[in-house]
Protein backbone atom coordinates (compact mmCIF):
# COMPACT_ATOMS: atom_id res chain seq x y z
CA UNK A 1 0.00 0.00 0.00
CA UNK A 2 1.38 3.44 -0.93
CA UNK A 3 1.84 6.17 1.70
CA UNK A 4 -1.15 8.09 0.23
CA UNK A 5 -3.42 5.05 0.44
CA UNK A 6 -2.55 4.52 4.11
CA UNK A 7 -4.14 7.89 4.89
CA UNK A 8 -7.44 7.18 3.13
CA UNK A 9 -9.95 4.38 3.30
CA UNK A 10 -8.48 1.67 1.07
CA UNK A 11 -11.86 -0.03 0.63
CA UNK A 12 -13.47 3.24 -0.49
CA UNK A 13 -10.63 3.79 -2.94
CA UNK A 14 -10.94 0.26 -4.31
CA UNK A 15 -14.70 0.58 -4.69
CA UNK A 16 -14.21 3.84 -6.57
CA UNK A 17 -11.56 2.23 -8.80
CA UNK A 18 -14.08 -0.53 -9.61
CA UNK A 19 -16.68 2.11 -10.46
CA UNK A 20 -14.25 3.81 -12.83
CA UNK A 21 -13.34 0.50 -14.47
CA UNK A 22 -17.07 -0.12 -14.99
CA UNK A 23 -17.54 3.34 -16.49
CA UNK A 24 -14.73 2.71 -18.98
CA UNK A 25 -16.15 -0.72 -19.87
CA UNK A 26 -19.65 0.70 -20.40
CA UNK A 27 -18.20 3.53 -22.48
CA UNK A 28 -16.79 0.91 -24.85
CA UNK A 29 -20.22 -0.74 -25.02
CA UNK A 30 -21.81 2.65 -25.81
CA UNK A 31 -19.46 3.28 -28.75
CA UNK A 32 -20.15 -0.26 -29.98
CA UNK A 33 -23.92 0.33 -29.69
CA UNK A 34 -23.39 3.24 -32.06
CA UNK A 35 -21.53 0.93 -34.46
CA UNK A 36 -24.38 -1.59 -34.26
CA UNK A 37 -26.85 1.13 -35.18
CA UNK A 38 -24.82 2.71 -37.99
CA UNK A 39 -24.02 -0.65 -39.63
CA UNK A 40 -27.63 -1.85 -39.31
CA UNK A 41 -26.48 -4.91 -37.35
CA UNK A 42 -29.19 -4.57 -34.68
CA UNK A 43 -31.89 -4.34 -37.36
CA UNK A 44 -30.44 -7.35 -39.17
CA UNK A 45 -30.22 -9.44 -36.01
CA UNK A 46 -33.75 -8.50 -34.93
CA UNK A 47 -35.05 -10.10 -38.12
CA UNK A 48 -33.05 -13.32 -37.69
CA UNK A 49 -33.32 -16.48 -35.64
CA UNK A 50 -30.17 -17.23 -33.58
CA UNK A 51 -27.32 -17.35 -36.11
CA UNK A 52 -23.56 -17.69 -36.51
CA UNK A 53 -21.33 -14.69 -37.15
CA UNK A 54 -20.94 -15.51 -40.87
CA UNK A 55 -24.68 -15.72 -41.35
CA UNK A 56 -25.20 -12.41 -39.54
CA UNK A 57 -22.37 -10.71 -41.46
CA UNK A 58 -23.72 -12.00 -44.79
CA UNK A 59 -27.25 -10.83 -43.99
CA UNK A 60 -25.90 -7.38 -43.04
CA UNK A 61 -23.52 -7.21 -46.03
CA UNK A 62 -20.52 -6.76 -43.74
CA UNK A 63 -17.11 -8.38 -43.15
CA UNK A 64 -17.42 -11.42 -40.85
CA UNK A 65 -14.21 -10.86 -38.89
CA UNK A 66 -15.35 -7.40 -37.75
CA UNK A 67 -18.90 -8.54 -37.09
CA UNK A 68 -17.56 -11.37 -34.89
CA UNK A 69 -15.45 -8.96 -32.84
CA UNK A 70 -18.40 -6.58 -32.46
CA UNK A 71 -20.57 -9.51 -31.38
CA UNK A 72 -18.03 -10.29 -28.66
CA UNK A 73 -18.46 -6.74 -27.28
CA UNK A 74 -22.23 -7.17 -27.41
CA UNK A 75 -22.12 -10.55 -25.65
CA UNK A 76 -19.79 -9.42 -22.86
CA UNK A 77 -21.81 -6.20 -22.59
CA UNK A 78 -25.01 -8.17 -21.96
CA UNK A 79 -26.73 -7.01 -25.16
CA UNK A 80 -26.56 -10.17 -27.29
CA UNK A 81 -26.91 -13.78 -26.05
CA UNK A 82 -24.34 -16.38 -27.16
CA UNK A 83 -24.63 -20.18 -27.19
CA UNK A 84 -21.08 -21.64 -27.01
CA UNK A 85 -22.37 -25.09 -28.12
CA UNK A 86 -23.81 -23.92 -31.44
CA UNK A 87 -21.73 -20.68 -31.76
CA UNK A 88 -24.98 -18.84 -32.41
CA UNK A 89 -25.78 -15.29 -31.38
CA UNK A 90 -29.23 -13.95 -30.59
CA UNK A 91 -30.66 -10.47 -30.00
CA UNK A 92 -33.72 -11.18 -27.82
CA UNK A 93 -36.94 -9.43 -28.83
CA UNK A 94 -37.16 -7.40 -25.60
CA UNK A 95 -33.68 -5.95 -26.26
CA UNK A 96 -34.37 -5.31 -29.94
CA UNK A 97 -37.36 -3.27 -28.68
CA UNK A 98 -35.02 -0.40 -27.78
CA UNK A 99 -32.15 -0.90 -30.26
CA UNK A 100 -33.69 -1.04 -33.72
CA UNK A 101 -35.11 1.41 -36.25
CA UNK A 102 -38.81 1.90 -35.56
CA UNK A 103 -38.42 0.11 -32.20
CA UNK A 104 -41.45 -0.02 -29.92
CA UNK A 105 -39.67 1.80 -27.08
CA UNK A 106 -37.72 4.24 -29.29
CA UNK A 107 -34.25 3.41 -30.55
CA UNK A 108 -31.75 4.12 -27.76
CA UNK A 109 -28.83 3.16 -30.02
CA UNK A 110 -29.46 6.47 -31.83
CA UNK A 111 -28.29 8.35 -28.70
CA UNK A 112 -25.16 6.19 -28.41
CA UNK A 113 -23.97 7.97 -31.57
CA UNK A 114 -23.45 11.10 -29.47
CA UNK A 115 -20.88 9.20 -27.40
CA UNK A 116 -19.05 7.98 -30.51
CA UNK A 117 -19.03 11.51 -31.92
CA UNK A 118 -17.47 12.85 -28.69
CA UNK A 119 -14.58 10.44 -29.21
CA UNK A 120 -14.14 11.62 -32.79
CA UNK A 121 -14.04 15.21 -31.52
CA UNK A 122 -11.47 14.64 -28.78
CA UNK A 123 -8.46 16.36 -30.43
CA UNK A 124 -10.60 19.28 -31.56
CA UNK A 125 -12.04 19.61 -28.04
CA UNK A 126 -8.58 19.59 -26.46
CA UNK A 127 -7.65 22.45 -28.80
CA UNK A 128 -10.72 24.31 -27.49
CA UNK A 129 -9.53 23.80 -23.90
CA UNK A 130 -6.12 25.17 -24.84
CA UNK A 131 -7.20 28.18 -26.89
CA UNK A 132 -10.65 29.00 -25.50
CA UNK A 133 -11.85 29.13 -29.11
CA UNK A 134 -14.88 27.32 -30.49
CA UNK A 135 -15.78 24.95 -33.31
CA UNK A 136 -17.86 25.14 -36.48
CA UNK A 137 -20.63 22.73 -37.47
CA UNK A 138 -18.41 21.51 -40.31
CA UNK A 139 -15.99 20.06 -37.73
CA UNK A 140 -18.51 17.38 -36.76
CA UNK A 141 -18.87 14.40 -39.06
CA UNK A 142 -22.54 13.33 -39.23
CA UNK A 143 -23.85 15.85 -36.68
CA UNK A 144 -27.02 16.62 -38.62
CA UNK A 145 -27.68 12.94 -39.35
CA UNK A 146 -27.41 12.11 -35.63
CA UNK A 147 -29.45 15.14 -34.60
CA UNK A 148 -32.23 14.34 -37.08
CA UNK A 149 -32.42 10.75 -35.85
CA UNK A 150 -32.48 12.03 -32.26
CA UNK A 151 -35.15 14.71 -32.73
CA UNK A 152 -36.99 12.49 -35.21
CA UNK A 153 -37.82 10.36 -32.19
CA UNK A 154 -38.18 12.96 -29.46
CA UNK A 155 -39.93 15.71 -31.45
CA UNK A 156 -41.25 14.66 -34.87
CA UNK A 157 -42.80 11.39 -33.67
CA UNK A 158 -44.42 13.11 -30.67
CA UNK A 159 -45.63 16.15 -32.62
CA UNK A 160 -49.31 15.41 -33.10
CA UNK A 161 -50.04 13.37 -29.98
CA UNK A 162 -48.09 15.39 -27.43
CA UNK A 163 -46.36 18.54 -28.71
CA UNK A 164 -48.86 20.58 -30.74
CA UNK A 165 -51.66 20.03 -28.18
CA UNK A 166 -49.49 22.04 -25.73
CA UNK A 167 -50.17 25.15 -27.84
CA UNK A 168 -53.95 25.01 -27.25
CA UNK A 169 -55.92 25.44 -30.48
CA UNK A 170 -52.95 25.60 -32.85
CA UNK A 171 -54.02 22.46 -34.71
CA UNK A 172 -57.26 24.16 -35.86
CA UNK A 173 -55.34 27.22 -37.01
CA UNK A 174 -52.85 25.02 -38.86
CA UNK A 175 -55.74 23.23 -40.55
CA UNK A 176 -57.26 26.60 -41.60
CA UNK A 177 -53.93 27.81 -43.03
CA UNK A 178 -51.27 29.95 -41.32
CA UNK A 179 -47.62 31.03 -41.76
CA UNK A 180 -45.19 28.87 -39.78
CA UNK A 181 -41.46 29.22 -39.15
CA UNK A 182 -39.11 26.62 -37.63
CA UNK A 183 -35.99 28.51 -36.51
CA UNK A 184 -32.86 26.30 -36.53
CA UNK A 185 -34.73 23.52 -38.31
CA UNK A 186 -31.73 21.24 -39.00
CA UNK A 187 -32.91 18.54 -41.45
CA UNK A 188 -36.46 19.79 -41.02
CA UNK A 189 -38.24 16.58 -40.02
CA UNK A 190 -40.74 18.31 -37.69
CA UNK A 191 -41.61 20.89 -40.33
CA UNK A 192 -42.04 18.21 -42.99
CA UNK A 193 -44.43 16.28 -40.74
CA UNK A 194 -46.50 19.44 -40.19
CA UNK A 195 -46.43 20.33 -43.90
CA UNK A 196 -47.77 16.86 -44.76
CA UNK A 197 -50.57 17.06 -42.19
CA UNK A 198 -51.64 20.69 -42.87
CA UNK A 199 -51.63 21.40 -46.64
CA UNK A 200 -53.38 24.80 -46.20
CA UNK A 201 -50.52 26.22 -44.09
CA UNK A 202 -47.17 27.47 -45.40
CA UNK A 203 -44.01 26.36 -43.63
CA UNK A 204 -40.54 27.94 -43.65
CA UNK A 205 -37.39 26.40 -42.16
CA UNK A 206 -34.18 28.36 -41.61
CA UNK A 207 -30.86 26.86 -40.53
CA UNK A 208 -27.24 27.93 -40.59
CA UNK A 209 -26.02 24.69 -42.17
CA UNK A 210 -26.37 24.25 -45.91
CA UNK A 211 -25.91 20.47 -45.77
CA UNK A 212 -28.87 20.09 -43.40
CA UNK A 213 -31.00 22.40 -45.57
CA UNK A 214 -30.08 20.49 -48.76
CA UNK A 215 -31.18 17.27 -47.05
CA UNK A 216 -34.48 18.86 -45.92
CA UNK A 217 -35.19 20.25 -49.40
CA UNK A 218 -34.53 16.88 -51.03
CA UNK A 219 -36.84 15.15 -48.52
CA UNK A 220 -39.62 17.70 -49.15
CA UNK A 221 -39.17 17.31 -52.93
CA UNK A 222 -39.36 13.51 -52.69
CA UNK A 223 -42.65 13.88 -50.82
CA UNK A 224 -43.96 16.39 -53.37
CA UNK A 225 -44.59 19.02 -50.68
CA UNK A 226 -45.29 22.42 -52.22
CA UNK A 227 -46.06 24.21 -48.94
CA UNK A 228 -42.64 24.02 -47.26
CA UNK A 229 -39.53 26.08 -48.03
CA UNK A 230 -36.08 25.57 -46.54
CA UNK A 231 -33.38 28.23 -46.62
CA UNK A 232 -29.79 28.35 -45.42
CA UNK A 233 -29.74 31.34 -43.14
CA UNK A 234 -27.73 32.61 -40.21
CA UNK A 235 -30.30 33.65 -37.61
CA UNK A 236 -27.91 36.05 -35.90
CA UNK A 237 -29.79 39.37 -35.79
CA UNK A 238 -32.89 37.69 -37.30
CA UNK A 239 -36.23 39.42 -37.59
CA UNK A 240 -39.01 39.40 -40.18
CA UNK A 241 -41.49 41.71 -38.43
CA UNK A 242 -45.06 40.43 -38.14
CA UNK A 243 -44.70 37.67 -40.76
CA UNK A 244 -45.55 34.46 -38.88
CA UNK A 245 -48.55 33.12 -36.94
CA UNK A 246 -46.67 30.25 -35.35
CA UNK A 247 -42.93 29.90 -34.72
CA UNK A 248 -41.19 26.80 -33.38
CA UNK A 249 -37.65 26.04 -32.37
CA UNK A 250 -36.54 22.61 -31.30
CA UNK A 251 -33.30 22.43 -29.33
CA UNK A 252 -31.99 25.33 -31.38
CA UNK A 253 -31.66 28.35 -29.08
CA UNK A 254 -28.77 27.67 -26.69
CA UNK A 255 -26.31 26.92 -29.54
CA UNK A 256 -26.78 30.35 -31.05
CA UNK A 257 -24.41 33.28 -30.96
CA UNK A 258 -26.93 35.44 -29.10
CA UNK A 259 -29.93 33.42 -27.86
CA UNK A 260 -31.52 36.41 -26.14
CA UNK A 261 -31.46 38.54 -29.29
CA UNK A 262 -32.83 35.64 -31.35
CA UNK A 263 -35.78 35.20 -28.97
CA UNK A 264 -36.49 38.94 -29.24
CA UNK A 265 -36.24 38.72 -33.04
CA UNK A 266 -38.60 35.73 -33.14
CA UNK A 267 -41.12 37.56 -30.98
CA UNK A 268 -40.98 40.55 -33.32
CA UNK A 269 -41.54 38.17 -36.25
CA UNK A 270 -44.89 36.98 -34.88
CA UNK A 271 -48.18 38.49 -35.96
CA UNK A 272 -50.48 39.81 -33.24
CA UNK A 273 -51.99 36.76 -31.49
CA UNK A 274 -49.05 34.61 -32.62
CA UNK A 275 -47.55 31.71 -30.69
CA UNK A 276 -43.95 30.63 -30.12
CA UNK A 277 -43.43 26.97 -29.19
CA UNK A 278 -39.92 26.20 -28.03
CA UNK A 279 -38.36 22.93 -26.88
CA UNK A 280 -35.03 22.73 -25.14
CA UNK A 281 -33.20 20.49 -22.72
CA UNK A 282 -35.06 20.53 -19.40
CA UNK A 283 -32.11 20.62 -17.00
CA UNK A 284 -31.63 23.36 -14.46
CA UNK A 285 -29.19 26.26 -14.79
CA UNK A 286 -27.75 25.09 -11.44
CA UNK A 287 -25.41 22.10 -11.51
CA UNK A 288 -26.51 21.02 -8.03
CA UNK A 289 -30.10 20.61 -9.26
CA UNK A 290 -29.06 18.29 -12.08
CA UNK A 291 -27.47 15.50 -10.05
CA UNK A 292 -30.49 13.24 -10.62
CA UNK A 293 -31.50 14.66 -14.00
CA UNK A 294 -31.80 11.84 -16.58
CA UNK A 295 -28.56 11.28 -18.49
CA UNK A 296 -27.11 14.50 -17.03
CA UNK A 297 -23.49 13.43 -17.66
CA UNK A 298 -24.23 12.66 -21.30
CA UNK A 299 -25.93 16.05 -21.70
CA UNK A 300 -23.07 17.95 -20.08
CA UNK A 301 -20.61 16.02 -22.26
CA UNK A 302 -22.59 16.87 -25.43
CA UNK A 303 -22.49 20.44 -24.17
CA UNK A 304 -18.73 20.29 -23.65
CA UNK A 305 -17.94 18.82 -27.05
CA UNK A 306 -20.68 20.40 -29.18
CA UNK A 307 -23.18 22.97 -27.89
CA UNK A 308 -20.76 25.15 -25.98
CA UNK A 309 -18.00 25.25 -28.63
CA UNK A 310 -20.37 25.83 -31.59
CA UNK A 311 -21.84 28.84 -29.79
CA UNK A 312 -18.36 30.15 -28.93
CA UNK A 313 -17.31 29.44 -32.54
CA UNK A 314 -20.06 31.85 -33.69
CA UNK A 315 -18.77 34.52 -31.33
CA UNK A 316 -21.32 33.64 -28.64
CA UNK A 317 -20.83 33.10 -24.92
CA UNK A 318 -21.47 29.34 -25.05
CA UNK A 319 -24.49 28.93 -22.79
CA UNK A 320 -24.26 25.17 -23.18
CA UNK A 321 -26.85 22.40 -23.32
CA UNK A 322 -27.66 22.74 -19.61
CA UNK A 323 -28.30 26.49 -19.78
CA UNK A 324 -31.40 25.67 -17.78
CA UNK A 325 -35.14 26.05 -18.07
CA UNK A 326 -34.86 29.02 -15.69
CA UNK A 327 -32.63 30.88 -18.17
CA UNK A 328 -34.92 30.06 -21.08
CA UNK A 329 -38.02 31.15 -19.16
CA UNK A 330 -36.37 34.41 -18.06
CA UNK A 331 -35.31 35.20 -21.66
CA UNK A 332 -38.84 34.57 -22.95
CA UNK A 333 -40.33 36.85 -20.29
CA UNK A 334 -37.71 39.55 -20.84
CA UNK A 335 -38.39 39.45 -24.58
CA UNK A 336 -41.91 40.67 -23.74
CA UNK A 337 -44.10 37.60 -24.30
CA UNK A 338 -47.18 38.24 -22.18
CA UNK A 339 -47.91 34.58 -21.48
CA UNK A 340 -45.17 31.99 -20.98
CA UNK A 341 -46.29 28.47 -20.03
CA UNK A 342 -43.79 25.75 -19.17
CA UNK A 343 -44.51 22.05 -19.73
CA UNK A 344 -42.74 18.76 -19.22
CA UNK A 345 -44.22 15.81 -21.10
CA UNK A 346 -44.69 12.78 -18.83
CA UNK A 347 -43.01 10.37 -21.27
CA UNK A 348 -40.04 12.69 -21.90
CA UNK A 349 -38.53 14.15 -18.70
CA UNK A 350 -35.34 15.29 -20.48
CA UNK A 351 -37.00 18.13 -22.38
CA UNK A 352 -38.83 21.29 -21.44
CA UNK A 353 -41.48 22.94 -23.62
CA UNK A 354 -42.56 26.56 -23.51
CA UNK A 355 -45.62 28.04 -25.15
CA UNK A 356 -45.19 31.80 -25.36
CA UNK A 357 -47.80 34.22 -26.65
CA UNK A 358 -47.73 37.90 -27.51
Ligand SMILES: C[S@@+](CC[C@H](N)C(=O)[O-])C[C@H]1O[C@@H](n2cnc3c(N)ncnc32)[C@H](O)[C@@H]1O
Nearest residue numbers: 147151184185186207208209234235236250252
Ligand atom coordinates in the same frame (compact mmCIF):
# COMPACT_ATOMS: atom_id res chain seq x y z
C1 LIG B 1 -29.26 20.90 -31.84
S1 LIG B 1 -29.57 21.31 -33.47
C2 LIG B 1 -31.33 21.10 -33.64
C3 LIG B 1 -31.78 20.98 -35.07
C4 LIG B 1 -33.29 20.69 -35.25
N1 LIG B 1 -34.12 21.72 -34.71
C5 LIG B 1 -33.64 19.36 -34.65
O1 LIG B 1 -34.36 19.34 -33.63
O2 LIG B 1 -33.21 18.34 -35.20
C6 LIG B 1 -29.39 23.07 -33.47
C7 LIG B 1 -29.57 23.68 -34.83
O3 LIG B 1 -29.39 25.10 -34.74
C8 LIG B 1 -28.74 25.52 -35.91
N2 LIG B 1 -28.06 26.81 -35.67
C9 LIG B 1 -27.06 27.05 -34.80
N3 LIG B 1 -26.67 28.33 -34.90
C10 LIG B 1 -27.45 28.91 -35.87
C11 LIG B 1 -27.52 30.20 -36.45
N4 LIG B 1 -26.71 31.18 -36.07
N5 LIG B 1 -28.45 30.42 -37.41
C12 LIG B 1 -29.28 29.43 -37.83
N6 LIG B 1 -29.25 28.18 -37.31
C13 LIG B 1 -28.34 27.92 -36.35
C14 LIG B 1 -27.75 24.40 -36.20
O4 LIG B 1 -27.30 24.38 -37.52
C15 LIG B 1 -28.57 23.16 -35.84
O5 LIG B 1 -29.25 22.63 -36.94
